[in-house]
Amino acid sequence: MNGAAGPAISVDHLTKAYGSRPVVDDVSFEVRAGETFALLGPNGAGKTTTVEILEGFRTADAGTARVLGQDPARAGRDHRARVGLMLQGGGGVDPRMEVEEAIRLYGRLHRRPRRTAEVIALVGLGHVAGARTRRLSGGERQRLGLALALVGRPDVLFLDEPTAGLDIEGRAELRSLLSELRGEGVAILLTSHDLTDVERVADRIAVMDRGRLLAIGSPSELATSSSAPLRFRIDERLTPDDLGILNARLREFNPAATVADEGGGNYLLEGLTPDPGVVATLANWLASRDRLILELRAGGSSLEELYLELIGGHRADSASRPGAPG
């Protein structure tokens, strides 16, 4: 099999501009068989364009994109049979078509498809199997999009914003379905701006903004790579004097350290790598002030903090660079 030896998806210095506006800017990554890879970023980050180049809908201006070893823009019907894709919003079905019909039609385009009933059960559309697709809710439409992507038993799956429009239950079902597919060796590339889902489902995450790849790694690698602020919550707010003293104590570790009062007894300590010494000093000092620590989160910053930090940092850099894309 083509994808077994090399990566299932490989993107190398991919670049694409619409007019003078760069949309994908020198992006490189690889996805292996059985790996779930997430492109994470705000709207306009270039996620969809990257995926659509891999799906064969667009061609790159520079760099290469390979799916199962082939150039997707030139690949033939047997290649497309091995690739399952879901457009943003799960769209692309005639509103007069029934759910079951749509799945059966896409199945018939493959030589050995999953059974229609099996796919309907897999994505949880049994209650609307006979309904015209125009009657579907946003979440049901997403499920139908997923069904069309799965019916041909793909080796590679492209899911553009698969969780958008899904309720909490739907998201949980999607996560378990994706982990099942991963177990079967399917390479999954999904895009999202939903951090929570990505954090739970992806083996690796690439953070994109304004066409550039800002970071790439497993969720835990990414979380520990950030400057990992330390947060704590205490039973009673510190007086301004005490806050000044605490700041002074912590600057013994690093002159740039600051403690910010976030209100309600919540404090954010920045500029320090949280090591046992810092935590012990903080705890001892608070004890000496007779303050009870209700919560202390050292390091392991959530992906959300990392994400905001990356995007914020990138935007600040762009703004300070004359002629940067807007």
Add this chain to the structure above:
Amino acid sequence: MSHAARVPVAIAAMTVMEFRLSLRRGETLLATAVLPVVVLIFFSSAPILSIPGERPVDFLLPGSIAFGIIATSLVSLGITTAYDRHYGVLKRLGGSPLSRAEVLVAKLAVVLVVEAVQVALLVGFAIVVLGWALPTTAWVAGATAAILLGTLAFAGLGLMLAGILRAEAMLAVANALFLASLVLGGVIVPIDRLPAPLGVIAAALPAAALTEALRSAFASEPTPTSQLALLALWGAASVIVAVRTFRWE
């Protein structure tokens, strides 16, 4: 490892689906099945227009068949294709094993099936209701050539417009052309009775060429080479433009 279905199997699946969908489009059925029959019956029965020849049905049957072919290959195919793009159907199919050419083959197959039904329906009404008799001399080859070349010309035009226009604009343009073809296509009024400038324009358009070619075939006249050539020319030109300008999403 997953494989694509064989080409004929995939095209057949797509054709069946397209045909079922076309039966669900009420407004399209009105244009393709009902209006041509109404034109045939109404203008044959009501002495509104002075129609040449002994019996109005001899003039109106070829005209209403042409009208039906325009409804199916220009109006219906054009509008549904434009809406297919609007709904992302064409894009989604582009990501399936089906190739774009296969999608078009399926659409054209449905056009031909619907046209066969239309011709049967119109000829049936002409015989049963209006007392028309099938020509005794060879007419099938001439009529088939006219219908196929007419389909090429109007399907080419339909796809060309659908590839350029937004769905809503396509709806308006297709319906306007449909109505215009009733007058300028020699369907109910012979084009030599149109005012001079209109008559000249009408003679260069594919609608009148199709109507005249069908009329010649049913009248067992010699092959109307110039009309068939004009249809082929419109077909070739529109297909070339459509291939160059068509937007799939």
